[in-house]
Amino acid sequence: MGNTIKALRRGIKAGVESMAHPTHSRFEAGGKRVVCSHCGNTTFDWVGVLGISHAGYGIQCSNCTHLEYFGNRPREVG
Ligand SMILES: [Zn+2]
Numbered sequence: 001m002g003n004t005i006k007a008l009r010r011g012i013k014a015g016v017e018s019m020a021h022p023t024h025s026r027f028e029a030g031g032k033r034v035v036c037s038h039c040g041n042t043t044f045d046w047v048g049v050l051g052i053s054h055a056g057y058g059i060q061c062s063n064c065t066h067l068e069y070f071g072n073r074p075r076e077v078g
Contacts, residue, residue: 010055010057010073024043024044024045024062025043025044025045025046025076025077025078026042026043026044026076026077026078027044027059027074027075027076027077028074028075028077029070029072029074029075033077034059034068034074036061036063036064036066036068037066037068038061038064038066039061039063039064039066041061041062041063041064043061043062043063044059044060044061044062044068045059045060045062046058046059046060047059047060047067056069056070056071057069057070057071057072057073057074058070059074
């Protein structure tokens with residue numbers, strides 16, 4: 001239960017941050033630049049927390065709208 005609340009709080013924070021930065025961003029996860037696995041694009045928009053049984057972080061490709069999904073928050077690199 002505590003984890004769910006924490007995940008929700010993180011989701012709200014991500015949502016607020018995405019509104020503060022409406023332009024597409026680039027991300028890194030695990031020390032590697034995030035590249036869309038469908039089209040190879042490197043700019044994404046936050047979609048906040050995804051999932052009900054497993055909370056994670058989703059970013060949506062700004063070109064093809066494919067969703068990349070991470071258990072840990074990817075680092076925004078501009
Ligand atoms: Zn794409």
